[in-house]
Amino acid sequence: MNNKIEIILKDITTLNVDAIINSANSSLMRGSGLCGAIFRSAGKELDEECSRYSKLKVGEVILTEGYNLPSKKIIHTVAPKYYLEEDDREEKLKNCYKNIIKIAELNNFKSIAIPCIGMGLYKWPLEIGAKIAVDTILGFINTTNIEKIYFVCGTIEQQEIYNKYLEENK
Numbered sequence: 001m002n003n004k005i006e007i008i009l010k011d012i013t014t015l016n017v018d019a020i021i022n023s024a025n026s027s028l029m030r031g032s033g034l035c036g037a038i039f040r041s042a043g044k045e046l047d048e049e050c051s052r053y054s055k056l057k058v059g060e061v062i063l064t065e066g067y068n069l070p071s072k073k074i075i076h077t078v079a080p081k082y083y084l085e086e087d088d089r090e091e092k093l094k095n096c097y098k099n100i101i102k103i104a105e106l107n108n109f110k111s112i113a114i115p116c117i118g119m120g121l122y123k124w125p126l127e128i129g130a131k132i133a134v135d136t137i138l139g140f141i142n143t144t145n146i147e148k149i150y151f152v153c154g155t156i157e158q159q160e161i162y163n164k165y166l167e168e169n170k
Contacts, residue, residue, distance in 0.1 A: 004141055004144075004146070004147060004148060004149055005134075005137065005138075005141065005149050005150075005151065005166060006148065006149075006150050006151070007150075007151045007153060007159055007162045007163050007166060008150055008151070008152055008153065008159070009152075009153050009154075009155075009156060009158075009159045010152055011037075012034065012037075012038070012113050012115050012152040013037055013038055013041040013042075013069055014070060015070060015071060015113045015150065015152070016070040016071065017070075017071050017072075017109075017111040017112055017113045017148075017150065018071065018072050018073060018104070018107075018109035018110055018111050018112060019063070019066075019071055019072065019073040019074060019075050019104060019107075019109050019111075019112045019113070020038070020066070020069065020071045020073075020074055020075070020112070020113045020115075020152075021074075021075045021076075021077060021100055021112065021113065021114045021115060021117065022034070022035055022038045022074050022075070022076045022077070022115075023035060023077065023078075023079055023115055023116075023117045023118060023120070023122075024056065024076040024077060024078055025078065026055045026056050026057070026058070026078050027055055027056075028050040028051075028053055028055075028056060028062070028076060029047075029050065029051075030047055031121075032121065033120045033121055034115055034120060034154070038069070038074065041068060041069055042066060042067040042068050042069050042074065043067045043068040045065070045067045045068075046064060046065070046067050046074070049064050049065060050064060050076075056076065056077075056078045057078065058078050058079065058080045058092050058095075058096075059077070059078065059080075059092045059093075059095030059096050059099060060077065060078060060099065061075050061076065061077045061096070061099040061100055061102075061103050062075075062076050063075055063076075063103055063107065064076065071113070073107070073109070075100055075103055075104065075112070077096040077099065077100060077117065078096070079092075079093055079096055079117050079118030079122050079124070080092040080093055080118065080122070081118075081122045081123065082118065082122055082123045082124045082125070082128075083122075083123045090128075090132060093117070093118060093124070093129065093132050093133075094132055094136045096117055096118075097114075097117075097132070097133060097136040097137055098136060098140075100112070100114065101137070101140045101144060101146070104144075104146055105144060105145060105146065108145070109146060110145075110146060110147045110148065111146070111147060111148040111149075111150070112146060112148075112149055112150070113150040113152045114133070114137075114149065114150065114151055114152065115151075115152050115153075115154070116129060116130070116133070116151075116152075116153060116154065116158050116162075117129070117133065119158070126157065126158060126161050127161060130158070130161045130162050130164075130165055131165050133151065133162070133165075134151070134162060134165040134166055134169065135165070135169070137149060137151075138166075138169050
């Protein structure tokens with residue numbers, strides 16, 4: 001069951017997968033942190049494509065080209081801000097992951113790479129965000145046609161926490 005999921009410590013912008021996920025801001029503009037790195041690596045064409053879209057609501061996803069990235073596509077999603085949205089914020093974060101899986105399946109993606117969504121500027125505590133991520137993705141693992149789902153961590157601490165929750169579900 002869990003051989004479809006791998007937790008890695010890498011730069012998501014270097015991965016050759018069908019799609020990487022960008023934890024985006026609602027205006028789909030070049031941000032800071034990981035979002036900024038994805039936009040820088042993809043190139044100005046990504047800025048141009050994203051400027052044509054209207055604002056994204058929390059939990060929604062949109063698909064763009066990968067441009068200069070090794071990944072073919074980018075799935076952008078907007079996480080709830082932990083420090084602002086107290087009402088059903090966990091459900092809103094789950095919806096990010098559910099919608100990522102849905103759009104990946106609709107596009108017949110076989111491999112996707114998901115960063116620690118919302119755990120940077122949006123201040124999700126690592127333990128809570130990682131548990132939601134792992135639990136939600138595991139809820140789809142037996143029914144999805146996606147062959148490989150990478151959780152891409154930026155720190156060893158993140159990788160250890162994700163591994164802990166994955167091991168608990170074996």
